[in-house]
Amino acid sequence: MGQRILTVNAGSSSVKFALYKSGEDPRMIARGLVQGIGSNSSFKFKHGGPDSTHSVKASNQTDALMVILERITPLLEGQEVAGVGHRIVHGGPLRATPTELTDDVMADLATFNPLAPLHQPHNLSAVEAAKRAFPYALQIGCFDTAFHRNHPWENDIYAIPRRFYKQGIKRYGFHGLSYDYVSHQIVRERPELRNKRLIIAHLGSGASICAVNNGHSISSTMGFSPLDGLPMSTRSGQLDPGILLYLMETEGMSAKELTHMLYHESGLLGLSGLSADMQVLEASDAPEAKDAIEYFVYRVRREIGAMAATLSGIDALIFCGGIGENSARIRAQIIDRLGYLGIELDGDANDCNARDIGKGPTPVMVIPTDEEQVIADAVARALIPRH
Known part of the structure; x- marks a missing residue:
């Protein structure tokens, strides 16, 4: 053709x-x-x-x-x-x-x-x-939500009146095209990891972590919207909902104003007051930049631990996304305290953005994601009946 x-x-x-x-x-x-x-x-x-x-x-x-x-x-x-x-x-x-x-x-x-x-x-x-x-x-x-559509019920629902779940208020999860590509790519490269427990960290201007078991999404840090979970370039990540109630009552903030703050003024930008770009923050000597990076790393590390608990263990950790694929410093800081999961960093491999950057019993990999290939494959399949 x-x-x-x-x-x-x-x-x-x-x-x-x-x-x-x-x-x-x-x-x-x-x-x-x-x-x-x-x-x-x-x-x-x-x-x-x-x-x-x-x-x-x-x-x-x-x-x-x-x-x-x-x-x-x-x-x-x-x-x-x-x-x-x-x-x-x-x-x-x-x-x-x-x-x-x-x-x-x-x-x-x-x-x-x-x-x-x-x-x-x-x-x-x-x-x-x-x-x-x-x-x-x-x-x-x-x-982006499709990859997460078969979560176990307890990973999908929120503890609010159940009628809202029936109305569609649930944990949707996002970055599904990226997770789809990476979960298939790792099996092509490492067949022994087929049907294993994978934790994939998609870290970029938007950031999330997904627990994958036997090729299927089990849980994701993103939920009802792409605001949940990890802090991102300008998005807040997880918040106590009481904060929003407090800002509405004491600051008189409207839904529109809260939306703008949470999507455009928070995350790395809000924490640092300098930039939403991780590369800029890494190059900065400002203490606020250091604080923003440390919070980001802490949250990623925390969510990796939560996903390991969800999977009852971990067989491989994979980094992807702009930060995950390119920042050796951020990867090193994240891995620094994950020894309890059998994860140990190969510093030299990490510094040169090698494919395999671990040297402990749990493999650690960097796999550049390719959402476009997933989309192209889907279109090719859809075109078959036309031919």
Whole structure:
């Protein structure tokens, strides 16, 4: 088949993409992203050789997709884009598999915008733009919540009146595409870990940890929304709900103001008062930067311990995501006190971002995640009936 598959991963200020040759095993042709949407936009592109970056004009996700389309058109070589796969952060309580993004499905997904305001509206606007750009292509949504849809009941529910669970207030979990890729990749690389107990730490601007047993998600640090669990670049992570009640009563903060604070002013940015970027904090001598890093490390270490308890043990620890894949310092600090789990750091391997960075009885690995490949594979499967 000579057709092409395009994957789109739209966030609040960036749109990632990858272009593939269609087939049973899609092969990547090019990848990149438009970042800084709305101000100082730039386009990063990789096709064969080294990355190239240049400034572009992109005031919104539609503009970004037009920039991407212009750049990839010569790579289509006269072939059509048969399918476009989209990362959709929230799929709701029922969607556990990739789904065609019909008008009815899109309307339903829009109801989850308040649960993932940093992502869901931008995911859906990118879908609409892709429909206009490729009106005959199959549009497939791949959901970050899908990987977590078979949690044990006790890992899904909150201890509030049960009627709310029936209304959909439950622990959804996110970063599912990343966990899907990594849990399959580790089995390809280390077959002896098939059907074992894995703890995967997806650490980036968004951060979470997932307990995986026999290839299935058992528990995740993220819950009803992508706010829960670990502190992130600008998101708070776990909070005592009494704090929000207190701020509403004593500070008179509205739901809108609380939402803005929790999503945009908290996390590493709120703790440090300096930056939401871990690289900036690592380079800083400010005590506030050190404090933010130490809190982040403490919370990651704590949640790894909780996931080990959930799994009744651990057979491997895997790091992925921007921080997890690139920061030797953060990984070392996290591992420093995990000896009770059989985890010991190989400092030299860690410093060079090797694949295997442990030397204790419990393997510790760094596996670069590839959400785009998971999406492309899903689109390829959806295209089979069309052929």
